[in-house]
Amino acid sequence: MTTSTTSQRGELSSTALALIPIAIAINVALGHLVQSVLKLPIYLDSIGTVLVGVLLGPLAGAITGLLANVIWGLTLAPSALPFAAVAAVIGLIAGYARQYGAIRSWWKMALAGVITGVVAAAISAPIATYVFGGVTGAGTDVLVAMFQNLGASVLGASFMQGAVSDPLDKTITYLIVWAIISALPKRLLARFGATEQ
Amino acid sequence: MQRTGLFIERAGFLQRLNPLTKVTGALLLIGATFLLPAPLTGAALLGGVLLPLALASRVARRFFDVLLKTLLPVLISLALVQGLFFPTSDPTTIAVGPFLFRRAGLQFALDTGSRLLVVAGAPLILFQTTHPGTLVQALIQSGMPRSIGYILLVALQLIPAISERAVGVAEAQRARGLETEGNVLQRIRGVLPLVSPLIIGALVDAEERAMAIEARAFNAPGPKTWVRDIPDPPAERIARITMLAALGSMVVWRVMMFFFG
Numbered sequence: 001m002t003t004s005t006t007s008q009r010g011e012l013s014s015t016a017l018a019l020i021p022i023a024i025a026i027n028v029a030l031g032h033l034v035q036s037v038l039k040l041p042i043y044l045d046s047i048g049t050v051l052v053g054v055l056l057g058p059l060a061g062a063i064t065g066l067l068a069n070v071i072w073g074l075t076l077a078p079s080a081l082p083f084a085a086v087a088a089v090i091g092l093i094a095g096y097a098r099q100y101g102a103i104r105s106w107w108k109m110a111l112a113g114v115i116t117g118v119v120a121a122a123i124s125a126p127i128a129t130y131v132f133g134g135v136t137g138a139g140t141d142v143l144v145a146m147f148q149n150l151g152a153s154v155l156g157a158s159f160m161q162g163a164v165s166d167p168l169d170k171t172i173t174y175l176i177v178w179a180i181i182s183a184l185p186k187r188l189l190a191r192f193g194a195t196e197q
Numbered sequence: 198m199q200r201t202g203l204f205i206e207r208a209g210f211l212q213r214l215n216p217l218t219k220v221t222g223a224l225l226l227i228g229a230t231f232l233l234p235a236p237l238t239g240a241a242l243l244g245g246v247l248l249p250l251a252l253a254s255r256v257a258r259r260f261f262d263v264l265l266k267t268l269l270p271v272l273i274s275l276a277l278v279q280g281l282f283f284p285t286s287d288p289t290t291i292a293v294g295p296f297l298f299r300r301a302g303l304q305f306a307l308d309t310g311s312r313l314l315v316v317a318g319a320p321l322i323l324f325q326t327t328h329p330g331t332l333v334q335a336l337i338q339s340g341m342p343r344s345i346g347y348i349l350l351v352a353l354q355l356i357p358a359i360s361e362r363a364v365g366v367a368e369a370q371r372a373r374g375l376e377t378e379g380n381v382l383q384r385i386r387g388v389l390p391l392v393s394p395l396i397i398g399a400l401v402d403a404e405e406r407a408m409a410i411e412a413r414a415f416n417a418p419g420p421k422t423w424v425r426d427i428p429d430p431p432a433e434r435i436a437r438i439t440m441l442a443a444l445g446s447m448v449v450w451r452v453m454m455f456f457f458g
Contacts, residue, residue, distance in 0.1 A: 012344040014416060018406035021351035022399045025359040030392060033363045047392065067345070071352050074202065074324050079271065081320060130231075131316060133309030135274040148282040154305075172388070180393050184400065191404050 015191060016052075016060045023048030024068040042169040046090050050116075050170075050177045053094025054103055055192040061091030082131045086123045090116055090170070097174075109178040113171030120170065121162025128158040140165055202353060203263070203324040209254035211326035216335035218433045219327060223319040225440045230315045232447040239311025247318050256325045263325075264318050272310050279306040329353055335427050347415070359399065366394050 012020075031045030049068060053061025065087030073081030097103075097112035128134055134154045135141040140161055147157035181189070211219060226246065230239050251257040283302025290297040324332075333346040367377070370390050376383050410416075 014407045014410040015403070017344055017347060017410050017415065019400070019403040020348045021355055022359070022403050022406075024348070024352040025355035026396060026399055028356050029360040029363045030395070032360065033367060033391065034388065044388070044392075047396070051396065063345070063348070067348055067352065071349065071356070073320065074329075074353075079267065079317065082316070131309075132271060132313065133275050133279055133306060135271060135278050141274045141278055145278045145282045148278070148284055151284065153284050154279070172385070176389060176392055179389060180396050183393065184397065188400055188404060191407070192400075 012060065012063075016056050019056065019192070020052055020060060020064050020067070023052045023064050024071055026051075027064075027068045028072055042165070042172060044169065044173060044176075046087065046170070047173050047176055049087060049091045050094040050173050051180070053091045054098045054177055054181065056095075057098060058092045058095025061093075061095040062088040063091070065089070065091035079132070079136060082127050083124060086120050086127065089123055090120055093119060094174075102174075103178065103181060106175060106178050109174040110171050113174035114167045116174070117167030117170035118163065121159060121166040124162050124166070125155055125159035128162075129155045134158045202329060203321065204328050205256050205259055205325050206328075207255050207326075209256070209326070211250060211254040211256075211322065215427060215429045215433050216327050216332045217339055217429070218437055219323045220332075220336075221437045221440045223323045225444050226319040227316050228444045229447060230312045232451050235308035236311035239308075239313075239315050242315045243311070243318060247315070247322060251322060254322070254326050256322065260318070260322055260325060264314065264321055268313060268317055271313065275306045275310055275313075276303070279303070279309075331425075331427060334423065334425070338423070338427070343421070359395070362398065363391075363395055367391055370394075 026048035027045050030047055031043060034042075034044040046065065046068075049061060049065040052064040066084050069080045069084035069087040073079070073084070093112070093116045097109070097116075100108075100112075102108040102112045128136065134144050134148075134157060143161040143164060144157045147160045148154065152160060226242055230242060247260075248257070251260040279302040280298040281296065281302065283299050283305055285299055285301035287299070287301040289300040291300055291303065292298075329350060333341075333349055337343055337346045370387075371377060375387055375390055377387055378384070
């Protein structure tokens with residue numbers, strides 16, 4: 001049984017093929033559930049992406065993030081499409097976190113979450129500025145207005161808004177993924193090749 | 198949550214076109230809004246291209262319904278945030294009631310808003326007039342990896358099922374006394390009991406699905422055949438090349454303007 005993401009010909013393995021669509025659906029369903037049932041000021045819409053990245057590596061993580069936003073944009077919110085590149089990078093970083101053995105302890109996962117959050121904020125800012133004019137129609141727009149009022153440019157305010165929201169969101173995401181993977185049966189983990197923990 | 202995605206089953210102009218032609222057209226429209234001057238380009242493309250296309254494809258009502266529903270919060274926020282707080286040295290203001298709007302900020306909001314309508318509208322009309330299966334098949338036949346197409350189609354089908362299960366998990370945990378109201382800390386504590394049953398269940402599903410994929414030799418080498426044919430007349434191929442050439446010349450024009458303008 002193959003445990004790596006790709007088979008010899010560079011095609012995705014059947015495990016990756018099975019897991020990625022489910023992870024995409026989890027991103028969309030949970031993003032919606034958390035925002036509508038728990039009404040938290042975070043997004044939690046990249047749990048599936050981080051899960052795939054940590055289980056199957058950078059390539060599978062990046063594909064999950066990219067396609068999740070493409071599908072989200074295609075079905076529910078066209079505004080998710082321009083951020084597909086950010087989602088891909090989130091999956092990529094999660095894959096590298098796996099290679100550095102982040103999954104072995106909760107604080108390494110938290111650290112990976114903070115790093116992912118800062119990088120995500122840095123890439124989102126230019127997209128938010130040039131495509132959306134700094135706002136997205138969500139509650140976080142208040143932060144953009146506040147930073148601009150304190151003298152920041154549109155790009156600067158977009159980045160600062162992301163720098164406040166994203167590291168918190170991504171740290172919680174990584175910790176949730178850590179808690180879930182720790183609770184998984186060994187047999188299931190073997191299937192996803194994350195046996196080194 | 199929507200069940201079937203954006204596609205509307207109706208006979209019209211865009212529905213008869215090859216999906217690749219529509220994708221190329223959408224790219225051209227998006228490119229044009231960023232390369233040509235705003236807000237005129239956005240308004241012209243919305244009124245002069247997207248509106249006639251929506252009418253000819255008989256999706257006009259649903260098109261503007263979805264477009265406005267998704268963009269209205271963004272547009273309102275754009276006008277308020279940038280109209281009131283745009284960083285500018287231009288002191289001109291426009292008074293609306295008790296508020297003083299900055300003129301440069303409103304101009305910025307208008308430019309961005311006109312662009313946004315086209316950037317969201319072009320893919321929207323593509324997906325409203327193209328069945329996801331047809332779109333994915335056309336993309337695979339023109340070189341996209343088959344595995345990407347498979348992931349896209351399965352994810353589209355799974356989203357309603359997983360959403361339903363998510364709601365079921367939330368109700369079950371509430372019945373066991375999970376707090377979904379109260380202060381932020383209490384609600385954050387509610388995340389894990391909601392999320393973990395959903396994901397662990399999904400991982401078990403993924404294992405079964407992986408076995409099914411292996412049993413059907415999805416990754417087997419060799420050529421594959423298609424059940425359906427997607428027509429691609431020569432006129433559409435020429436149209437695609439023309440659109441790409443137009444997009445290319447706009448890019449060249451913008452670069453020339455940047456260096457010599």
